[in-house]
Amino acid sequence: xxxxxxxxxxxxxxxxxxxxxxxxxxxxxxxxxxxxxxxxxxxxxxxxxxxxxxxxxxxxxxxxxxxxxxxxxxxxxxxxxxxxxxxxxxxxxxxxxxxxxxxxxxxxxxxxxxxxxxxxxxxxxxxxxxxxxxxxxxxxxxxxxxxxxxxxxxxxxxxxxxxxxxxxxxxxxxxxxxxxxxxxxxxxxxxxxxxxxxxxxxxxxxxxxxxxxxxxxxxxxxxxxxxxxxxxxxxxxxxxxxxxxxxxxxxxxxxxxxxxxxxxxxxxxxxxxxxxxxxxxxxxxxxxxxxxxxxxxxxxxxxxxxxxxxxxxxxxxxxxxxxxxxxxxxxxxxxxxxxxxxxxxxxxxxxxxxxxxxxxxxxxxxxxxxxxxxxxxxxxxxxxxxxxxxxxxxxxxxxxxxxxxxxxxxxxxxxxxxxxxxxxxxxxxxxxxxxxxxxxxxxxxxxxxxxxxxxxxxxxxxxxxxxxxxxxxxxxxxxxxxxxxxxxxxxxxxxxx
Amino acid sequence: xxxxxxxxxxxxxxxxxxxxxxxxxxxxxxxxxxxxxxxxxxxxxxxxxxxxxxxxxxxxxxxxxxxxxxxxxxxxxxxxxxxxxxxxxxxxxxxxxxxxxxxxxxxxxxxxxxxxxxxxxxxxxxxxxxxxxxxxxxxxxxxxxxxxxxxxxxxxxxxxxxxxxxxxxxxxxxxxxxxxxxxxxxxxxxxxxxxxxxxxxxxxxxxxxxxxxxxxxxxxxxxxxxxxxxxxxxxxxxxxxxxxxxxxxxxxxxxxxxxxxxxxxxxxxxxxxxxxxxxxxxxxxxxxxxxxxxxxxxxxxxxxxxxxxxxxxxxxxxxxxxxxxxxxxxxxxxxxxxxxxxxxxxxxxxxxxxxxxxxxxxxxxxxxxxxxxxxxxxxxxxxxxxxxxxxxxxxxxxxxxxxxxxxxxxxxxxxxxxxxxxxxxxxxxxxxxxxxxxxxxxxxxxxxxxxxxxxxxx
Numbered sequence: 030x031x032x033x034x035x036x037x038x039x040x041x042x043x044x045x046x047x048x049x050x051x052x053x054x055x056x057x058x059x060x061x062x063x064x065x066x067x068x069x070x071x072x073x074x075x076x077x078x079x080x081x082x083x084x085x086x087x088x089x090x091x092x093x094x095x096x097x098x099x100x101x102x103x104x105x106x107x108x109x110x111x112x113x114x115x116x117x118x119x120x121x122x123x124x125x126x127x128x129x130x131x132x133x134x135x136x137x138x139x140x141x142x143x144x145x146x147x148x149x150x151x152x153x154x155x156x157x158x159x160x161x162x163x164x165x166x167x168x169x170x171x172x173x174x175x176x177x178x179x180x181x182x183x184x185x186x187x188x189x190x191x192x193x194x195x196x197x198x199x200x201x202x203x204x205x206x207x208x209x210x211x212x213x214x215x216x217x218x219x220x221x222x223x224x225x226x227x228x229x230x231x232x233x234x235x236x237x238x239x240x241x242x243x244x245x246x247x248x249x250x251x252x253x254x255x256x257x258x259x260x261x262x263x264x265x266x267x268x269x270x271x272x273x274x275x276x277x278x279x280x281x282x283x284x285x286x287x288x289x290x291x292x293x294x295x296x297x298x299x300x301x302x303x304x305x306x307x308x309x310x311x312x313x314x315x316x317x318x319x320x321x322x323x324x325x326x327x328x329x330x331x332x333x334x335x336x337x338x339x340x341x342x343x344x345x346x347x348x349x350x351x352x353x354x355x356x357x358x359x360x361x362x363x364x365x366x367x368x369x370x371x372x373x374x375x376x377x378x379x380x381x382x383x384x385x386x387x388x389x390x391x392x393x394x395x396x397x398x399x400x401x402x403x404x405x406x407x408x409x410x411x412x413x414x415x416x417x418x419x420x421x422x423x424x425x426x427x428x429x430x431x432x433x434x435x436x437x438x439x440x441x442x443x444x445x446x447x448x449x450x451x452x453x454x455x456x457x458x459x460x461x462x463x464x465x466x467x468x469x470x471x472x473x474x475x476x477x478x479x480x481x482x483x484x485x486x487x488x489x490x491x492x493x494x495x496x497x498x499x500x501x502x503x504x505x506x507x508x509x510x511x512x513x514x515x516x517x518x519x520x521x522x523x524x525x526x
Numbered sequence: 527x528x529x530x531x532x533x534x535x536x537x538x539x540x541x542x543x544x545x546x547x548x549x550x551x552x553x554x555x556x557x558x559x560x561x562x563x564x565x566x567x568x569x570x571x572x573x574x575x576x577x578x579x580x581x582x583x584x585x586x587x588x589x590x591x592x593x594x595x596x597x598x599x600x601x602x603x604x605x606x607x608x609x610x611x612x613x614x615x616x617x618x619x620x621x622x623x624x625x626x627x628x629x630x631x632x633x634x635x636x637x638x639x640x641x642x643x644x645x646x647x648x649x650x651x652x653x654x655x656x657x658x659x660x661x662x663x664x665x666x667x668x669x670x671x672x673x674x675x676x677x678x679x680x681x682x683x684x685x686x687x688x689x690x691x692x693x694x695x696x697x698x699x700x701x702x703x704x705x706x707x708x709x710x711x712x713x714x715x716x717x718x719x720x721x722x723x724x725x726x727x728x729x730x731x732x733x734x735x736x737x738x739x740x741x742x743x744x745x746x747x748x749x750x751x752x753x754x755x756x757x758x759x760x761x762x763x764x765x766x767x768x769x770x771x772x773x774x775x776x777x778x779x780x781x782x783x784x785x786x787x788x789x790x791x792x793x794x795x796x797x798x799x800x801x802x803x804x805x806x807x808x809x810x811x812x813x814x815x816x817x818x819x820x821x822x823x824x825x826x827x828x829x830x831x832x833x834x835x836x837x838x839x840x841x842x843x844x845x846x847x848x849x850x851x852x853x854x855x856x857x858x859x860x861x862x863x864x865x866x867x868x869x870x871x872x873x874x875x876x877x878x879x880x881x882x883x884x885x886x887x888x889x890x891x892x893x894x895x896x897x898x899x900x901x902x903x904x905x906x907x908x909x910x911x912x913x914x915x916x917x918x919x920x921x922x923x924x925x926x927x928x929x930x931x932x933x934x935x936x937x938x939x940x941x942x943x944x945x946x947x948x949x950x951x952x953x954x955x956x957x958x959x960x961x962x963x964x965x966x967x968x969x970x971x972x973x974x975x976x977x978x979x980x981x982x983x984x
Contacts, residue, residue, distance in 0.1 A: 129801050327698070
């Protein structure tokens with residue numbers, strides 16, 4: 030793998046620049062109307078490099094990354110499936126790319142048709158009554174969902190309902206979201222089988238319950254078998270059910286959250302619907318709701334006018350506060366991550382109903398196969414008596430105790446062997462855990478190679494533990510000093526005097 | 527197409543290894559009553575050729591009109607290298623850089639981005655991006671409540687000259703946490719926020735923060751120095767919401783007044799991100815080092831590895847949801863990494879000179895447009911005083927029909943303001959950037975004159 034690359038400012042030379050890309054110089058008179066007191070005195074610190082230098086630098090930086098295009102990336106709950114190139118190509122057609130967000134609807138029927146149809150397809154696969162596309166990430170969708178639950182209760186005069194129940198294994202965004210919505214959080218335990226403790230749930234619900242936030246399959250990688258009972262308990266107490274769609278890939282085409290009794294869901298389009306992870310976004314956290322929450326959807330939503338005269342094409346338009354006066358409001362400057370939504374649309378159209386049904390099946394097949402082979406190779410499953418969903422947990426607590434080799438060490442050694450590590454140390458409940466999600470786009474050969482790598486690391490842990498505890502050895506950097514990073518903050522490059 | 531590579535032989539061998547007869551058995555834990563029978567509501571599959579054709583038809587239907595709309599999204603030239611590199615698989619399909627050793631490309635890029643944004647805004651530290659300019663204002667208000675130890679009121683003054691959508695997003699996002707947003711009127715002659723009006727709104731009370739947009743939504747230039755000093759004298763934080771291209775020519779918020787702004791946010795779209803019907807864009811946020819622990823979002827820092835080699839990693843993660851959970855500074859997890867990547871490459875190609883030229887050319891073209899249009903009958907500038915690359919015009923007749931006719935001729939003439947600012951009358955916000963040639967401006971001016979002439983005669 031490529032070794033390190035200089036910081037771009039170290040290539041700067043005064044007077045250098047990609048000058049062919051710049052507009053011609055404007056005469057001073059053209060900006061003379063800008064008051065002197067408001068003008069910038071000193072130029073900002075930006076690179077001064079030629080175009081080829083910049084291209085080389087950033088190309089070399091890219092070569093320091095692992096990515097789905099280059100490596101198996103079994104990050105649990107992240108659904109690192111192949112991002113089809115067609116999605117990018119068609120979302121970036123010049124007319125889509127060049128359209129201003131405030132362009133009139135007359136010059137956006139093509140774009141709006143794609144978004145409307147995306148809403149319809151998402152409704153169908155989730156079993157919900159209405160969908161809004163503007164939240165810009167999963168956590169943003171969570172915010173919308175909890176805000177809608179709160180708005181629903183307040184609209185009914187039920188002001189005491191301010192508590193959100195969250196299983197202890199929940200993703201950190203769940204309690205963080207509840208707080209952002211002005212709610213308090215109440216955690217309940219899961220049992221040894223990985224299901225929610227129903228006794229604890231019954232004790233936790235009451236007149237203060239706004240709702241419960243659940244992922245199904247859960248963050249432990251197993252299906253919440255008594256989900257219908259959970260729904261009954263929470264609904265009977267007057268609360269609503271929120272579905273965190275991070276694990277939707279496990280059940281896509283097999284089960285629908287709406288059928289399980291959920292009132293509101295968010296979907297991570299950058300997971301289940303294969304829009305790019307981009308090194309940290311952009312995502313899209315579309316939300317789906319049951320009928321009783323429809324009035325509260327965040328705006329804008331795409332609406333369709335009835336055709337009118339026969340033969341006329343449908344007309345699409347944005348629905349805003351006028352159409353949804355009880356909306357929780359606008360969450361995006363414009364209409365969310367539109368280009369991401371177009372990519373999800375292309376993906377869903379390519380899959381079609383046939384492909385959608387196979388996603389859950391093959392994601393689950395791959396996970397169960399990988400789990401079976403790892404167990405056969407001697408690794409310990411956290412929930413050995415359960416089926417894997419699209420992901421599963423291996424615990425390395427035995428290796429940590431007997432060999433002094435941890436989940437972190439395994440993760441770092443996997444990098445040397447050409448695999449991105451699985452999710453480590455989440456969920457917090459399971460000690461020394463690896464949360465592994467292969468996705469449906471990986472072949473059996475890749476899964477077998479991963480098993481072989483894990484076996485190799487196990488052998489090294491037994492015979493040559495420093496090889497593992499000192500890993501990675503072949504990456505552009507070895508393990509980094511996080512403590513120093515936080516104590517001696519170096520958050521921007523500074524020119525040396 | 528589902529991109530599933532398994533052959534029947536693969537499936538058979540895999541089922542045997544698991545010890546089940548078929549794939550359906552893997553779902554035996556799921557109650558039968560819940561299993562979907564079919565997804566009839568989803569259309570049948572398409573291959574690439576078919577979807578390519580459909581998307582091309584839809585794109586063609588939307589066309590490529592000549593655009594003079596700004597209002598928070600700006601058309602600038604994006605060098606081809608920006609997206610050629612940004613869509614490389616190693617950036618496009620990489621994940622959040624949690625495994626730092628496998629993500630040095632992304633992490634170093636974030637560090638370079640943080641450096642550029644801190645300097646561009648005149649501040650000390652930047653995060654790795656937020657969702658967009660609107661949500662960034664909301665996050666800045668929440669941050670001000672945390673960081674302004676001298677204030678307890680959670681009252682935020684927001685001039686009406688701040689982008690109306692941003693004000694709505696701030697209310698929708700932060701309203702549930704007890705923040706109170708109070709509108710401040712603008713002066714009708716200048717379209718700017720007057721100090722006396724701010725004074726009156728504050729009325730000697732505890733105000734946590736004031737938001738100043740520069741240039742404001744009308745394109746007018748606010749008296750940022752006076753407002754900043756006024757705010758600081760009374761213990762109020764200054765949140766600056768700025769256009770990043772403008773900062774090549776205008777004084778950055780870090781230099782406003784005596785102390786500079788406390789938190790700076792804005793919409794990063796002008797920096798190498800296409801208009802794309804409104805997203806994905808990215809929000810930027812910078813601040814002073816003393817407030818870094820209150821800042822939401824990811825931050826990359828430089829450190830060393832076991833061999834003493836420099837390397838980059840996410841840092842100060844104790845602020846974030848995966849560690850603090852219910853007590854996190856924000857619930858933000860996924861942000862806008864790919865757009866931040868594009869912006870970093872864009873800024874590297876533009877450099878200080880290119881960005882300055884882009885800003886100057888955009889301003890020059892807008893001045894040219896405004897001057898030419900206002901020589902015609904029935905159009906004049908709404909406000910006096912300096913502006914930057916956007917301006918409000920007043921027409922002598924309703925704007926919407928004029929815009930509709932222009933649109934039918936392939937010209938998007940600007941944004942009609944009656945929805946958000948009905949008090950202005952027949953108002954139109956126009957913008958020209960360096961992408962508009964003299965010929966483009968001439969077309970618009972001629973078409974507008976013609977359309978208004980015909981409307982007058984009718």
